[in-house]
Amino acid sequence: MSPKELIAPAQWVRFTKWLKIVRLRIQCASELQVMTASFHPFLKWVFFCLIAIIVILSLSTRDENTQYRTINEESRASEALEVEGSASYIANILPVKEEALPFFFVDTAKCKIPYVDPFESDAMAIYHPEHFETCSNETALVTPIYDISRQRYVLMINETLASSIMNSNEGEYNCYYQEITREQEHDSYDKVQRKYFTQYYEVPLHVQGLILACHRLGNESDILQSDAYTLIQYKPPPEGLSLEPSKRKPSVLMFGIDSLSRINLRRTMPKVHSFLKRDGWFELQGYNKIGDNTFPNLLALLTGYNPDSALENVCDWHEKNCLDRTPFIWQHFRNAGYLTAYAEDETGINTFNYFKPGFREQPTDFYLRPFQKAFESGMNTWKCHDCSMRYCIGRRITSSYAYDMARDFARRFVDERPIWGLFWSNSFSHDSFQMPSKMEDYVLQYLLDFQADGVFDQSIMIFLSDHGTRFGKLTSLKSGFLEERLPSMFIYLPPWFRDQYPEYASALQLNQNRLTSNYDLHNTLKHIIELGNSIDDFKLTKSPDCPKCQSVFLPIDESRTCEDAGIPEHYCTCVPYKRLKDGWAKRIAPQVISRINEYLAGRNLSGICSELTLKYIHKTAIKIDLDKNFHDEVPFTEVATYRTMFKVNQNTADFQATVLFNNITGSVEVAVPTISRLDSYAKVSTCVDDKTDKMYCICKSDI
Template identity: 55%
Template sequence: MDSRFRAAHPLYKWLLGFCLLLIIFVCAIPMGNQLPDVRKEKTVSMLTRIVNVATPQPQQYFVRTAQCHIPFVDPFSEDLMKIYKPQTFVTCSNESDLVTTTYDALQLRYVLHINEQVAQQLLNSTAEEYNCFYEEISYGQQIDTYDKLKADKYFTDGYVVPKHVEGMLMECQTAEEPHIVLQRDAFMFIQYQPEEPTPTPTPKAKTLGPRKPSVIMYGIDSLSRINLRRTMPKVHKFLQGPGWYEMQGYNKVADNSFPNLFAILSGYSPDTAKSQVCDTDKSGCFEELPMIWHYFKNASYMTAYAEDESGSNTFNYLKPGFTEKPTDYYFRPFLRALEAETEVTRLPGGYMRYCMGRRLANRYIYDYCRQFMQRYVQERPIWGMFWTNHYSHDDPFMPSAMQNMVLTDLMDYEADGAFEHTIMIFFADHGTRFGKLRDLKSGFLESRLPMMFIYLPPWFRAEYPSYVRALELNRNRLSSNFDLHNTLKHIIEIGGGPELPKSFDCPTCQSLFYPLPEDRTCAQAAIDEHWCTCQPYRTISNLDWADRVAQSVIPLMNEYFVAKNLSHLCSNLSLSYVHNTQIKTGLDISWHDALPQLEVAVYRTKFKVQQNSADFEATVVFNNVTETAEVKVETISRTNSYKEDSTCIDDKIAKLYCICISDLKP
């Protein structure tokens, strides 16, 4: 037989067999007559099923269960594409690296290399001499800052970095005066720390426990699963590979970064933490709380934490930060040095630092992550969270310029072999909260559905097939931050640790390695009604009725300022106009049914106030007979930028609603 036929794809063989059967079937039909109706219907039905199998239908829902319908949003719909502007990647330096670093695995040390050809290019000479030196960056007396830079340390090609040096600012300059700087740069190092030896067990006690998976959390601020598909299609395609599971029913539990990340890392909401443990606005509280890195550390994991914008760091933006080093490797002191000691570049109209020296702000973070995995992941379990704000927070379309960089990160981690050992969580805190994207019909979902992908290494999938099946099932079921918190603790337990307390704020939440209930509600996942995406709403055409819902909310916002003792700083708000008001209908009412006439119902109203044209969105229980409303003010969303409206106060939540009298625009 011809080898081409022997190598034929099985699909071709199947199609050939099908065609032969079809020919035999047709030939068996009596000549001169049309197909009998019944036989004709069966044939058409069979062919229709084959065509349907070959042509999958477009996805309509992220989640469609008994109590939750989260509609799928086409990231390339016509209204979205009208405002979508892909961004161009901007480099921080076009120069080649004069100094680079490598890691000597035999010495367990970093080595500095000077590229002589680059030096000659920068000098425009082969004879002129130059010198290179560095200043060490070290932890300060206060853990959230850095110590005074140490004296200059000169080095030459092949210099072995001392093990105590975790960060440095480097400069090369001409030898002759006046000195001309050839290049400045900065390097951070994960200096290897050998595991402390443990007493040799007796022969009877010597047993091998379960293998402990490492956990790396790679985070991008303000990136929804919808916007990921739109701005980073290459990354999204990579995340469809073997071992990756997208939690398409993952729904945020709060408005902005801190409460959403805090829920993952502590299992608490800020309010519950205040009543049960300590006030997160007070110094020393984060040391009292049972943060997840403490559990990993107690289970013999090496730990790390890094973010790329000091002013917006999760535990420092209008928060007291840490009084003690929270993890084994803690990047913030080095970040503060980079921000203060290097040349900082911001993009036009951008608030956050884009470049620090010759590199993107997030490059320091994810290179730090790569070093952390390279140093440890093959010999001991590690946990680390590496988070970027600087390009995604202020511009929802800037991730389009970064997709090749992010894809390279993931591919580098894979090439290093890190994925053989690591459960990776590729995630966000929330989606876009304000701006043009938020104003679209899909903006409600855009802001509430952060991306959430979980990768399981091959050995883990082979050893725990029931957890894999649960994760596959849970991809299209409702889940929340508190479930992820429980999953992190479950991973520690898998490694042989004791049973750990589950998320305090959600007694009905669980690990994602167990099947979530098919009939789960937002309340059971600790998702407040205002953030819940499970239930449909219908727009009210009666404008008078719509206005009355919004009008009932504003007095409650003004009373909030009084209760917070802010009324002397914050202007009283008054309604300008209502964008739209919707009523919650329930899953059993279709778009074709008439709206129910209810005395009390749940509404979602989006409105503008006269003061500085601020936009808000509130979920309200409204009685259309008594004209009374029930709404928790601190769940109301601010849907346009507020950074220039509330400069008179530091309260992180109240800043959303306060239009400072001193900031009022004419």
């Protein structure tokens, strides 16, 4: 046997490294002997001693570093092997060495966004990884199988399982489904009467959602199993659609997770983050939200408008039919020959239905909401111990209905025509910054499915969020301000796109560390639509509410400011604020509270909403321009920009405001709707219906 076969693999690695070190020492000694041949004997002896000490110390340090790195790599590899079904792949995507942490996400002339280490001790002190929970260990009794040759769904009954459930090979049962249809007036659903079926039943093409069940013959209440499915039925491409390589339009899939900052993604989903660092992916590390919650951020991305501007220039989005008249990006994609889809998983807080009228006309070709609402009401649901929303609907995880639609939508059409879709999950991330850790392998598996299905060969994929954690313990940390304002934003470009448009890939590479906003993403989506168009083809307008915003496929100016990117001062992360300890700074928070009380009075809510009073001030800070020395003493300024965080007595609610404060008059300028609420208010604002009012109204009846 050879020496290598006699020694364990790990020991053989160490032995070969030791052998290289011995050879290096012999070689160094030989070269030093030649170099010092002409030295005085005493000087030669001193020189040899110094060299020996340096070599021994360096090699010792190298041995320690090598050992530390080996332990880390072995630990990561063992952790990766715990992931069922994807162990070898995940082991390959995990980082193999520690990298020095950067100082900034963005470091330009007008914008310096500090890098936040997700694993800082204060964050890890309140973070506890959660374990994935399955909804059911049952095998599906009935499964819709898509027959590619016929381009139709067939329902397959697992007859062996049915017999097992009934404890008899001779027992009889019936299976039926109820078709779910969309109820137009309220953006909701209707159910069609039961339709009984037998093995290999071919589902009609018009059925896009169904709830099905099997029951013992003669006893409809004895349900063997029930289930619910959304079906992506085949739609042929329109006539005249060009698939020539020179006019090829990329599909675009947008995979969204609510309230997931880029910082918390690194903390709670390191395997997903590693996947998103692979070739072809670009992280927009300067992506800064433009509004408080989901609605303004998705509205800007999907329409190019902020809510106030849309209200003034388009229509009143509080009223029915307004959203149908709003120029959403999916309308532009459909006009360009794309097939479209839109899905959100938690219907109670759907972006365009939560205290809003929703859509009268179905907005996209495939639309999850009516089916998801039917599934929520017609199936058993379950919340995990730490869940505030439904974790399971029927046998499956709530978000899987949205993500399964994304997977099936891509499988059905991505090879044959361009598609666009937004698939969004609120259920496992909206109310808990820790819960994404529970879903890490689950989310990663969908990305692996997209890869296995060849989606990344054809499509641009955008992995995104709307904002970070907006309330709770994480917001109280020194990094809480950045956690809230820096959502995840990753863009993948397929190989053919990078080859055909190298200048766009180069610009995106550059823009990874430039300041960007939701309006830039809106312009980028329009840029994608226009790819391959001739000069005579239509030209889409840029975002109406950000004249200086642009596509991220074009280089962004190094001197860009938050104002240029359409980011209000309250949400801007580019410029530092220095904490003040002076007594006069305590005058600001009470003035902000007065503005909130005036707002409630102006909305005729003083009778049902508490008058807020100050409990204490967390901190107040002053804006320090980048051309100033942050560590210099703050000079007296008549008017300056400040941020103040404070708690009120009523329900110990927390607020944060960015204001213009006049030190002479003591007056504060602040738009109340820009003031952030830093604690959950759903249960203390039940007396008002308006989403903005809820942030500031603490109902007298709820105290």
